[in-house]
Amino acid sequence: xxxxxxxxxxxxxxxxxxxxxxxxxxxxxxxxxxxxxxxxxxxxxxxxxxxxxxxxxxxxxxxxxxxxxxxxxxxxxxxxxxxxxxxxxxxxxxxxxxxxxxxxxxxxxxxxxxxxxxxxxxxxxxxxxxxxxxxxxxxxxxxxxxxxxxxxxxxxxxxxxxxxxxxxxxxxxxxxxxxxxxxxxxxxxxxxxxxxxxxxxxxxxxxxxxxxxxxxxxxxxxxxxxxxx
Amino acid sequence: xxxxxxxxxxxxxxxxxxxxxxxxxxxxxxxxxxxxxxxxxxxxxxxxxxxxxxxxxxxxxxxxxxxxxxxxxxxxxxxxxxxxxxxxxxxxxxxxxxxxxxxxxxxxxxxxxxxxxxxxxxxxxxxxxxxxxxxxxxxxxxxxxxxxxxxxxxxxxxxxxxxxxxxxxxxxxxxxxxxxxxxxxxxxxxxxxxxxxxxxxxxxxxxxxxxxxxxxxxxxxxxxxxxxx
DNA sequence: ACAAAAGTGTTATTATTACACCCATGA
DNA sequence: TCATGGGTGTAATAATAACACTTTTGT
Numbered sequence: 001x002x003x004x005x006x007x008x009x010x011x012x013x014x015x016x017x018x019x020x021x022x023x024x025x026x027x028x029x030x031x032x033x034x035x036x037x038x039x040x041x042x043x044x045x046x047x048x049x050x051x052x053x054x055x056x057x058x059x060x061x062x063x064x065x066x067x068x069x070x071x072x073x074x075x076x077x078x079x080x081x082x083x084x085x086x087x088x089x090x091x092x093x094x095x096x097x098x099x100x101x102x103x104x105x106x107x108x109x110x111x112x113x114x115x116x117x118x119x120x121x122x123x124x125x126x127x128x129x130x131x132x133x134x135x136x137x138x139x140x141x142x143x144x145x146x147x148x149x150x151x152x153x154x155x156x157x158x159x160x161x162x163x164x165x166x167x168x169x170x171x172x173x174x175x176x177x178x179x180x181x182x183x184x185x186x187x188x189x190x191x192x193x194x195x196x197x198x199x200x201x202x203x204x205x206x207x208x209x210x211x212x213x214x215x216x217x218x219x220x221x222x223x224x225x226x227x228x229x
Numbered sequence: 230x231x232x233x234x235x236x237x238x239x240x241x242x243x244x245x246x247x248x249x250x251x252x253x254x255x256x257x258x259x260x261x262x263x264x265x266x267x268x269x270x271x272x273x274x275x276x277x278x279x280x281x282x283x284x285x286x287x288x289x290x291x292x293x294x295x296x297x298x299x300x301x302x303x304x305x306x307x308x309x310x311x312x313x314x315x316x317x318x319x320x321x322x323x324x325x326x327x328x329x330x331x332x333x334x335x336x337x338x339x340x341x342x343x344x345x346x347x348x349x350x351x352x353x354x355x356x357x358x359x360x361x362x363x364x365x366x367x368x369x370x371x372x373x374x375x376x377x378x379x380x381x382x383x384x385x386x387x388x389x390x391x392x393x394x395x396x397x398x399x400x401x402x403x404x405x406x407x408x409x410x411x412x413x414x415x416x417x418x419x420x421x422x423x424x425x426x427x428x429x430x431x432x433x434x435x436x437x438x439x440x441x442x443x444x445x446x447x448x449x450x451x452x453x454x455x456x457x458x
Numbered sequence: 459a460c461a462a463a464a465g466t467g468t469t470a471t472t473a474t475t476a477c478a479c480c481c482a483t484g485a
Numbered sequence: 486t487c488a489t490g491g492g493t494g495t496a497a498t499a500a501t502a503a504c505a506c507t508t509t510t511g512t
Contacts, residue, residue: 008238008279009237009240010239010240010278011238012239012241049312051237054314055310055312055313055323080309081284083283084284084285085280085281092280094278094284096310098314102429151381152381166464167463182504184464184465184504185502185503186463189500203464207462208510209461209463209464210464210510210511211464211509211510212463212465213464213465225500226455226457228455273475298478327510394491413476414474414475416491416493418474432491433483434483434489436490437489437490438482438489439490439491440491441490442491454473
């Protein structure tokens with residue numbers, strides 16, 4: 001690196017792909033833009049990086065500010081960065097996208113910059129040319145990341161509440177992967193994979209039928225062996 | 230996003246983790262810094278994003294400029310972005326790191342900005358506090374990405390020449406994972422995994438012993454089933 | 459009693475592992 | 486001929502998949 005009054009400064013933003021499983025389908029959090037460009041359009045939440053702010057902190061702040069989701073229940077990881085020279089018509093921007101996975105929470109409130117905030121099905125948002133900027137590409141990448149990570153990490157638990165049944169966890173896999181899984185084999189596999197889930201003393205009948213044991217997320221960072229699609 | 234004379238511009242750089250397998254160990258391409266800060270120290274190659282340049286194009290350009298490696302034989306993918314407010318003592322920077330995997334090529338020439346360029350063992354560069362900025366963290370993340378991707382993608386072929394023997398491919402796995410693998414089972418697994426490698430008519434005796442068939446990289450984007458560590 | 463969902467048992471198939479053994483070359 | 490690494494066969498073990506069956510609740 002040389003020194004650089006001659007090198008251009010870029011506006012850095014953080015955008016969020018916040019996914020949840022709701023009504024049996026994968027949904028993404030969208031905000032209605034309150035500012036130009038694309039005012040009134042549904043878009044991914046995001047905003048500018050602040051002068052002395054870390055990237056991850058900026059993502060967590062946007063999650064709070066724009067969506068009012070309780071951050072402690074949300075898994076947040078960096079997804080990728082996007083910097084095509086013309087991705088924003090106003091100026092040169094580079095955005096660092098973050099992927100957030102949330103349990104099925106109440107519809108979020110709109111924050112200061114957003115006129116409205118709403119969960120919408122991923123397939124709807126990717127079907128037409130709904131999303132502005134390169135948000136469709138970012139969303140596709142986020143969904144693909146989530147799909148891949150369900151295989152070899154215990155990340156599916158991030159879509160569940162603090163305690164959950166094995167069947168609820170299975171529905172996460174079925175929705176994200178768009179497949180059906182054998183409930184009985186899935187049950188064995190999950191409960192036998194070291195560190196994936198931890199048994200609690202409680203049971204629930206909220207899914208109907210025989211009471212199901214409730215589990216909490218385990219501490220294993222990876223699944224051995226992986227759960228293959 | 231609101232409009233933003235009030236929002237700060239950030240200097241965006243691209244840094245490269247270029248890995249290869251050389252002399253039976255995993256090595257990383259380093260350049261000796263020709264400028265302050267950290268002049269004279271070994272660091273990851275990198276440089277500033279240009280005004281109308283895409284991120285991937287900037288990474289490919291830096292690979293050419295600073296290391297003079299033939300880009301067509303190098304796998305290049307985005308790794309992650311790093312933006313701690315004090316990561317560069319000069320100014321606020323965000324760097325988009327790219328991971329490059331190269332076959333065992335001749336020692337690269339130094340480019341314009343670098344006083345020198347050299348392959349160095351990864352374990353050496355991570356042992357002390359050799360690397361400036363947050364380059365040690367970036368290198369660790371790059372190595373971890375490479376290790377993980379060998380399991381479920383055919384990426385190991387990126388460390389090999391255009392044609393390679395199964396044993397050469399196995400040595401890549403052994404070096405990157407720091408394990409030993411059963412040569413006979415590895416051979417079967419690789420040749421039977423659909424789309425991993427494609428047989429060529431040629432053989433070679435460059436590894437000694439009985440002539441080994443040469444293969445090219447296949448077209449499968451993922452390995453089914455994965456090759457587990 | 460019945461429906462619904464949880465959870466266990468059993469078996470066939472497939473994948474993994476370990477290692478004996480043969481093959482084709484250079485020296 | 487011997488050493489070296491390439492490559493195939495085979496049998497034990499382990500993981501996966503398919504599905505019959507029992508358990509425990511709400512209605």
